[in-house]
Amino acid sequence: MTELNSTELNSAGLIRLSAAQLAAKLAAREVTSVEVTQAYLDRIAAVDGQVNAFLHVNTEEALAVAAEVDAIRAAGGAAAEELHELAGVPIAVKDLIVTIGQPTTAGSRILEGWHSPYDATVIKKLRAAKMPILGKTNLDEFAMGSSTEHSAYGPTRNPWDLDRIPGGSGGGSAAAVAAFEAPLALGTDTGGSIRQPGAVTGTVGMKPTYGAVSRYGAIAMASSLDQIGPVSRTVLDSALLQEVIGGHDPFDSTSLTDPFDNLVAAARTGNVTGMKIGIIKELHGEGYQAGVENRFNESLELLKEAGAEIVEVSCPNFKYALGAYYLIMPSEVSSNLAKFDGVRFGMRVLPKDGPLTIERVMAATRAAGFGAEVKRRIILGTYALSAGYYDAYYGSAQKVRTLIQRDFDAAFAQADVLISPTAPTTAFKLGEKLDDPLAMYLNDVATIPANMAGIPGLSLPGGLADEDGLPVGIQLLAPAREDARLYRVGAVLESLLEEKWGGPLLAQAPALGSTSTTAGGSN
Ligand code: GLN
Numbered sequence: 001m002t003e004l005n006s007t008e009l010n011s012a013g014l015i016r017l018s019a020a021q022l023a024a025k026l027a028a029r030e031v032t033s034v035e036v037t038q039a040y041l042d043r044i045a046a047v048d049g050q051v052n053a054f055l056h057v058n059t060e061e062a063l064a065v066a067a068e069v070d071a072i073r074a075a076g077g078a079a080a081e082e083l084h085e086l087a088g089v090p091i092a093v094k095d096l097i098v099t100i101g102q103p104t105t106a107g108s109r110i111l112e113g114w115h116s117p118y119d120a121t122v123i124k125k126l127r128a129a130k131m132p133i134l135g136k137t138n139l140d141e142f143a144m145g146s147s148t149e150h151s152a153y154g155p156t157r158n159p160w161d162l163d164r165i166p167g168g169s170g171g172g173s174a175a176a177v178a179a180f181e182a183p184l185a186l187g188t189d190t191g192g193s194i195r196q197p198g199a200v201t202g203t204v205g206m207k208p209t210y211g212a213v214s215r216y217g218a219i220a221m222a223s224s225l226d227q228i229g230p231v232s233r234t235v236l237d238s239a240l241l242q243e244v245i246g247g248h249d250p251f252d253s254t255s256l257t258d259p260f261d262n263l264v265a266a267a268r269t270g271n272v273t274g275m276k277i278g279i280i281k282e283l284h285g286e287g288y289q290a291g292v293e294n295r296f297n298e299s300l301e302l303l304k305e306a307g308a309e310i311v312e313v314s315c316p317n318f319k320y321a322l323g324a325y326y327l328i329m330p331s332e333v334s335s336n337l338a339k340f341d342g343v344r345f346g347m348r349v350l351p352k353d354g355p356l357t358i359e360r361v362m363a364a365t366r367a368a369g370f371g372a373e374v375k376r377r378i379i380l381g382t383y384a385l386s387a388g389y390y391d392a393y394y395g396s397a398q399k400v401r402t403l404i405q406r407d408f409d410a411a412f413a414q415a416d417v418l419i420s421p422t423a424p425t426t427a428f429k430l431g432e433k434l435d436d437p438l439a440m441y442l443n444d445v446a447t448i449p450a451n452m453a454g455i456p457g458l459s460l461p462g463g464l465a466d467e468d469g470l471p472v473g474i475q476l477l478a479p480a481r482e483d484a485r486l487y488r489v490g491a492v493l494e495s496l497l498e499e500k501w502g503g504p505l506l507a508q509a510p511a512l513g514s515t516s517t518t519a520g521g522s523n
Helices: 019-027 033-051 059-075 077-081 121-128 171-178 195-201 235-245 263-268 290-305 316-339 358-369 372-385 391-414 437-444 448-453 483-501
Strands: 054-057 091-094 133-137 184-188 204-207 228-232 276-280 309-313 417-421 457-464 471-477
Touching (some): 019 033, 033 054, 033 133, 054 171, 121 133, 171 184, 195 471, 263 483, 276 290, 290 471, 316 391, 372 391, 471 483
Antiparallel strands (some): 184 228, 417 471
């Protein structure tokens, strides 16, 4: 990204810097963390009434952490030198991740007003790095959805067009970053909830390898698929954040022991020369919007010009991925959400009449506390797991999962990295798919395979679709544990695309808070 000159370091300029740029300015003491954090809090106050990205704003604590970082830097010496590179850079957190001192709702009425007694591991790591936490972001209830319209607290709106969805389930995190309400955010991705919101808001979203980032303290949706990851405006920023939150955690039994400490270096030394990049035949073309397809083809051309070899691979079992996901995911959901029983957490509703038994309290609480989409999935999952149907549904879906993993193995024997559009369309209108669950589910057709196989996936902005001028996402996939490879390729593609557009894509987003459509970006 182009640097701003120092005369532009007012709050409007500050909020448009990348996290890496902010970190450099903080280290050089050109700005203070209090100035940066206050600029973001002011931005939230100015525009979040329109966007609804935040469910909770953590003003006091964020400013206190910022002041602490500033004091350490001002004092100098060993303590200042030991500060993490991102110390003082603020961040927003998806409200599925538990935090001491702030409410955690999971976007559900059932957890309204609930406070976690402990911090998620990723939150502990943000605190250790002294990154001020700006607040908690909106999401589809328990991360189930592709539009953030299933939140019990109202939908988040897409900063590119306030009548459109910001993707989901992590629409709040993506919209916050796209609307310059935060430089960084945390998301969770079970079937695409980091990457698809990234695609439709023109931001970067990374689902790390399953187990690369601890899930301890992320309220579980489907445990064999869930993964926490970074949301940012640049590829380098995601790499910086993944290095903060990643690493082994004894509190998560699926946590990998690999250090994943080569990510920032990979993002800084982007290179694709001699690399084989595989187009997944089944993940573009028919069913994909023409403008999405055009931007996808353009990215392929750029990568080819930069020295990569483009090959085509086929993953024939991907056509079953969505079907298998909608058996495995709800099965795990039905089990994971059994703990919201009106006894242990949050809301308790007593039955209006009749005997006061535990079963009846549970039923009344769950009937009042869960929204329609959550109930749909619990019922679906309970059915798929029931005696007599288990083998036919859950068992078959697990076999499909193995076939998807084998398709990836075969594809990665032919290519170093795979590429596809992240989502079949650009952001659709609020309400457009709300009454049609199957149409909603189709948004994740290109993102779900990565969760089924546990491999990493990165979405980055690929330009604006010709027909509607809305952001298009490009998805890169690598074998498990090869997260660094995604950052290496992603950084190259990002810089080639920025060269083509004359700067970051988000600079072309319309300004919020006015009806003007002039560029909102300043660099
Ligand atoms: N949109 C997908 C779903 O509704 C993915 C959700 C997610 O990744 N949390 O299941």
